Amino acid sequence: MTEILGNLSSNAIMHDFLHNLMIGEITWLTGIFWLAIAAIISMIGGAIGGILLAGKDLGYELAALLGGLFGPAGVIPVAMIGLVILKLV
Amino acid sequence: MLEVGWYSLKLFFKGKLLRNPGYFYRQVTFGVIIGLLLLLGLEKTGLNLAIVIGISSLLTGMAMPFLLKDIKMK
Numbered sequence: 001m002t003e004i005l006g007n008l009s010s011n012a013i014m015h016d017f018l019h020n021l022m023i024g025e026i027t028w029l030t031g032i033f034w035l036a037i038a039a040i041i042s043m044i045g046g047a048i049g050g051i052l053l054a055g056k057d058l059g060y061e062l063a064a065l066l067g068g069l070f071g072p073a074g075v076i077p078v079a080m081i082g083l084v085i086l087k088l089v
Numbered sequence: 090m091l092e093v094g095w096y097s098l099k100l101f102f103k104g105k106l107l108r109n110p111g112y113f114y115r116q117v118t119f120g121v122i123i124g125l126l127l128l129l130g131l132e133k134t135g136l137n138l139a140i141v142i143g144i145s146s147l148l149t150g151m152a153m154p155f156l157l158k159d160i161k162m163k
Contacts, residue, residue: 034142037139041146041147043150046151049155073117074124078121078145085125
């Protein structure tokens with residue numbers, strides 16, 4: 001594992017990417033990475049919210065499914081706008 | 090799950106999914122404002138970007154079903 005990571009970080013683009021990730025610098029690559037992370041986490045959050053809201057009425061699976069669809073609808077714009085603001089301000 | 094998501098996304102962009110689009114856009118805008126305030130506020134506290142993104146997207150994601158609970162679909 002450490003060997004793979006070592007090889008990865010000897011690649012210049014990968015090295016910059018990991019470095020920027022560590023120090024919290026926002027570039028195109030890390031921005032897209034954070035956007036994907038935010039989308040995945042928001043699906044999980046949406047599923048939790050859906051279960052809390054309607055788990056008893058709709059059944060847990062359907063509630064989680066619908067919540068998982070609603071979550072990213074709100075979070076993807078948040079992540080895009082937020083990252084741009086953090087980058088510029 | 091991905092199939093359902095993809096199918097509803099296609100219907101949404103054709104304008105055939107929602108019965109009341111104005112309500113949807115208003116509630117999503119509301120959620121986006123909450124999420125942005127959360128994201129920027131957490132960033133101001135000087136936490137690591139990973140933690141900031143994680144907390145704000147988890148909480149905003151949890152809030153969205155509550156905001157969109159009265160949505161009507163066709």
